Amino acid sequence: MPAIDAARFLGRLAALAEIGRDDKGRLTRLAASEADRAGRDVVAGWMREAGLDVRVDRIGNLIGLWDPAGTGSRPVMMGSHLDTVIDAGAYDGCTGVLAGLAVIEALRHAGRIPPRPLALAAFTNEEGVRYAPDMLGSLVYAGGLPVEAALATVGIDGTVLGEELARIGYAGPEAPGFLHPHSYVELHVEQGPVLERDGIAVGAVEDLQGISWQEVTIEGAANHAGTTPMSLRRDAGVAAALLVAWLRERARAGNGRSVATVGRLRLEPDAINVIPARAVLTVDLRDPDAGRLADFEADLAERLDALAREEDVTVTVRRLARFAPVTFDAGIVRAIEAAARARGLSVRRMTSGAGHDAQMMARLCPAAMIFVPSVGGISHNPAERTEEADLVAGAEVLRDVVMGLSGV
Amino acid sequence: MPAIDAARFLGRLAALAEIGRDDKGRLTRLAASEADRAGRDVVAGWMREAGLDVRVDRIGNLIGLWDPAGTGSRPVMMGSHLDTVIDAGAYDGCTGVLAGLAVIEALRHAGRIPPRPLALAAFTNEEGVRYAPDMLGSLVYAGGLPVEAALATVGIDGTVLGEELARIGYAGPEAPGFLHPHSYVELHVEQGPVLERDGIAVGAVEDLQGISWQEVTIEGAANHAGTTPMSLRRDAGVAAALLVAWLRERARAGNGRSVATVGRLRLEPDAINVIPARAVLTVDLRDPDAGRLADFEADLAERLDALAREEDVTVTVRRLARFAPVTFDAGIVRAIEAAARARGLSVRRMTSGAGHDAQMMARLCPAAMIFVPSVGGISHNPAERTEEADLVAGAEVLRDVVMGLSGV
Missing domain, CATH: 3.40.630.10 (Zn peptidases)
Structure with a gap:
């Protein structure tokens, strides 16, 4: 040889x-x-x-x-x-x-x-x-x-x-x-x-892996952290946190081939005593199977709709990149x-x-x-x-x- | 009159x-x-x-x-x-x-x-x-x-x-x-x-209300969003999200008098395809009852300990301000x-x-x-x-x- x-x-x-x-x-x-x-x-x-x-x-x-x-x-x-x-x-x-x-x-x-x-x-x-x-x-x-x-x-x-x-x-x-x-x-x-x-x-x-990159913007309402009861809040930061937690669970629940990452997350107005009015985060989904990646994307879209209703927030999504699996x-x-x-x-x-x-x-x-x-x-x-x-x-x-x- | x-x-x-x-x-x-x-x-x-x-x-x-x-x-x-x-x-x-x-x-x-x-x-x-x-x-x-x-x-x-x-x-x-x-x-x-x-x-x-302001720093490990399986991650952003979700539930679970707000949250290195190595967030807790506020703080400390174990991250807390209820x-x-x-x-x-x-x-x-x-x-x-x-x-x-x- x-x-x-x-x-x-x-x-x-x-x-x-x-x-x-x-x-x-x-x-x-x-x-x-x-x-x-x-x-x-x-x-x-x-x-x-x-x-x-x-x-x-x-x-x-x-x-x-x-x-x-x-x-x-x-x-x-x-x-x-x-x-x-x-x-x-x-x-x-x-x-x-x-x-x-x-x-x-x-x-x-x-x-x-x-x-x-x-x-x-x-x-x-x-x-x-x-x-x-x-x-x-x-x-x-x-x-x-x-x-x-x-x-x-x-x-x-x-x-x-x-x-x-x-x-x-x-x-x-x-x-x-x-x-x-x-x-x-x-x-x-x-x-x-x-x-x-x-x-x-x-x-x-x-x-x-196929790659799906999206930017999610969540809009709630800024309000005083002391005077606003929990039940009257429209907290974009909480909605973003629930999304991050869901993404992890959704990725884990699969067969171990899907991965999901939120690498960027920004709150506005970004003040310690103000309920966040706005959260902007990135979602990086990857899966080697085209069908599974599309399923994950569909589940995410559904989850965002539900989140908008449940948290009384507005959610908009911008696609940043998408590569099909090879x-x-x-x-x-x-x-x-x-x-x-x-x-x-x-x-x-x-x-x-x-x-x-x-x-x-x-x-x-x-x-x-x-x-x-x-x-x-x-x-x-x-x-x-x-x-x-x-x-x-x-x-x-x-x-x-x-x-x-x-x-x- | x-x-x-x-x-x-x-x-x-x-x-x-x-x-x-x-x-x-x-x-x-x-x-x-x-x-x-x-x-x-x-x-x-x-x-x-x-x-x-x-x-x-x-x-x-x-x-x-x-x-x-x-x-x-x-x-x-x-x-x-x-x-x-x-x-x-x-x-x-x-x-x-x-x-x-x-x-x-x-x-x-x-x-x-x-x-x-x-x-x-x-x-x-x-x-x-x-x-x-x-x-x-x-x-x-x-x-x-x-x-x-x-x-x-x-x-x-x-x-x-x-x-x-x-x-x-x-x-x-x-x-x-x-x-x-x-x-x-x-x-x-x-x-x-x-x-x-x-x-x-x-x-x-x-x-x-009494006010308790703390800054929580969570340190995990930065890693590639595509090549790192979910099971091997030490994602500071996920840990922060779980904390935000917990704070909301903990505040809601009380008698409606406690409020909790995360107004600031920053991820590092803040890149779409990198698992966050570090999350820094503020926690604003308020309650008109001194005992309940102290209980909330104690539960938070316990939750942070658990989070550090469960997510394999390091958590440090810095007290920013505290005012007793009046x-x-x-x-x-x-x-x-x-x-x-x-x-x-x-x-x-x-x-x-x-x-x-x-x-x-x-x-x-x-x-x-x-x-x-x-x-x-x-x-x-x-x-x-x-x-x-x-x-x-x-x-x-x-x-x-x-x-x-x-x-x-």
């Missing part, structure tokens, strides 16, 4: 994590920034050293092709992203790109010529911190958004994505989607606590399970709670993901960490699955 | 409400401001016209004495305050001062010589908007705070109360408490919805009821949910309050209003009670 060069793989992860540190030592490589350019330059160099034909498309996706047999057929693609959040960890995204590179190098070093070519992608602006939406590069690659619209995106700093890509030298000539993959496999850190909690080495990601390719998921078991690794099927480039690529070709444990479930944080052994095991499973898909 | 000059009383209320309007027409007479000076000057003039001996004490309380018999004995005092909140209504405070003046004028006009003198007080900084605490003037008058400490109070605008009183000419020579009242009766608008809801003309205020003088309360009934007015005993100067004066002498209905329960708002007939009826009840107390 072609061996992964673990030392090189881990060394590159560490080296990449040094690119984009600010004067306080915080790692930040926002999409199309100078730091992103520096990270891309280094990774593109490594790709060329590994013998890949490196191309850049119009939305800045960096794609290397390894077709030693010169077949010109659809490649098995690996990949992820190089951009980070602000004050990031070292593993999110980079793990998938560098593991893919390690897989190709392992095959090349072993003299293996895959019948089907391999490709490696680093997609633009996956994190969505600088430009919205997130997963923008893979979305455009998969045809979900016209490239012109994407290039015109204005970032949180007022910059235009197309201009910034040109500035850093990554506004390439290729049409997004120019290389149509045969299949796509992405290794990623879990960014959650499940694998570590259950002592599992590998997650075979069979689906990805089901990954069953064959690749089985191949991931089999590869893990064959290597003596514990494995479980799981759902991705976060969005990933793989969900966009699943529009183009069979796709799935491999998760490795996140220590403490911590992510988007400098404390983000995955054990070295888990990283290498993940890369080995990726190699085995890709070898199967490519027929080598 | 000496007649209240309703037109003059109502006309003065309207005139006083024109003093302190800003360029947007908003009425604001913060304590010891230029607007307060202007209001005081007008009212002091009316007091002198009515034959009162007008004095000012060191904390700026404006006190007029009418002792036509020259007895020098302890007076029956009426009063309230002239300062307002920002963008205030016309009735809060001024009603009590101007009704007291109308009572004295009625007796004087009728040629009645009360065996016990009458006094009228306009206390400094009742609202507490510019200087803390509220009810500062009557607190100092009743000996609850040394005058030197009160004069050194720094306001929200950085001013020093003593300097501002001197600037507006109301840093008087009298020692606070110089005139020890025989009894104190204060007419005030209800500032709540109870009288109007029940169609009652007069409230005989028998007690005043029980007014049963004899004066009965006299208010009797006077209202004798005039054919509906009357009910009630509790004041807000703080008033009368609670401080109750430390010095028998005291009670008369409430008249607030339209819509609205207060601290330009829409604050009390029907003219209710204002006059309140002044007449005040007159009758004061006549009884003074023996005229």
Whole structure:
């Protein structure tokens, strides 16, 4: 079996994590920034050293092709992203790109010529911190958004994505989607606590949660906290609290697959001795099953109607975002399970709670993901960490699955 | 019976409400401001016209004495305050001062010589908007705070109360408490919805709620809203919501006398897709009974302990303020009821949910309050209003009670 060069793989992860540190030592490589350019330059160099034909498309996706047999057929693609959040960890995204590179190098070093070519992608602006939406590069690659619209995106700093890509030298000539993959496999850190909690080495990601974001505004009546009897109140804060409690119970009452979060909640007039007239809160619902997600949304709408009657408040809802759930390719998921078991690794099927480039690529070709444990479930944080052994095991499973898909 | 000059009383209320309007027409007479000076000057003039001996004490309380018999004995005092909140209504405070003046004028006009003198007080900084605490003037008058400490109070605008009183000419020579009242009766608008809801003309205020203000901080753990199963969450926002819901139920479960309000609630990090790590909320508990208020506080402490265990969060509590309940003088309360009934007015005993100067004066002498209905329960708002007939009826009840107390 072609061996992964673990030392090189881990060394590159560490080296990449040094690119984009600010004067306080915080790692930040926002999409199309100078730091992103520096990270891309280094990774593109490594790709060329590994013998890949490196191309850049119009939305800045960096794609290397390894077709030693010169077949010109659809490649098995690996990949992820190089951009980070602000004050990031070292593993999110980079793990998938560098593991893919390690897989190709392992095959090349072993003299293996895959019948089907391999490709490696680093997609633009996956994190969505600088430009919205997130997963923008893979979305455009998969045809979900016209490239012109994407290039015109204005970032949180007022910059235009197309201009910034040109500035850093990554506004390439290729049409997004120019290389149509045969299949796509992405290794990623879990960014959650499940694998570590259950002592599992590998997650075979069979689906990805649908996401429903809504903003709920509840309007009652401000009144004196001392002189207004409980029975005469129209307390928007109490109504909001009852909603938060209901959401938790509703999510718990399911089969453990639905999650609900109220991350933002604001009261007005926000005075200690005034009954809140207004509460504005966000509701984040996720479920890997489209029907269950729609059911949760319907139950929420019904609950809000009831709350308006019961609490004598007015409730309005604004939809902020909605992504349908994604089901990954069953064959690749089985191949991931089999590869893990064959290597003596514990494995479980799981759902991705976060969005990933793989969900966009699943529009183009069979796709799935491999998760490795996140220590403490911590992510988007400098404390983000995955054990070295888990990283290498993940890369080995990726190699085995890709070898199967490519027929080598 | 000496007649209240309703037109003059109502006309003065309207005139006083024109003093302190800003360029947007908003009425604001913060304590010891230029607007307060202007209001005081007008009212002091009316007091002198009515034959009162007008004095000012060191904390700026404006006190007029009418002792036509020259007895020098302890007076029956009426009063309230002239300062307002920002963008205030016309009735809060001024009603009590101007009704007291109308009572004295009625007796004087009728040629009645009360065996016990009458006094009228306009206390400094009742609202507490510019200087803390509220009810500062009557607190100092009743000996609850040394005058030197009160004069050194720094306001929200950085001013020093003593300097501002001197600037507006109301840093008087009298020692606070110089005139020890025989009894104190204060007419005030209800500032709540109870009288109007029940169609009652007069409230005989028998007690005043104790107030307990606490700030509760709940600390859980921030985590990804998508990747963290419900069972592994330590959601500070959910814990806060459960507390808000519990407070409402606990207040409702009592005999209708306890009220609980969460007016402020803040989540951190306040992001739609991040489970709240921290919630900070205020708890305002009120009850007219000291034992019940203490019980509520004890139950809250117990509930917080349970919440910390059940939700795996850390809870800390900071006490912000606490005022014990006040029980007014049963004899004066009965006299208010009797006077209202004798005039054919509906009357009910009630509790004041807000703080008033009368609670401080109750430390010095028998005291009670008369409430008249607030339209819509609205207060601290330009829409604050009390029907003219209710204002006059309140002044007449005040007159009758004061006549009884003074023996005229």
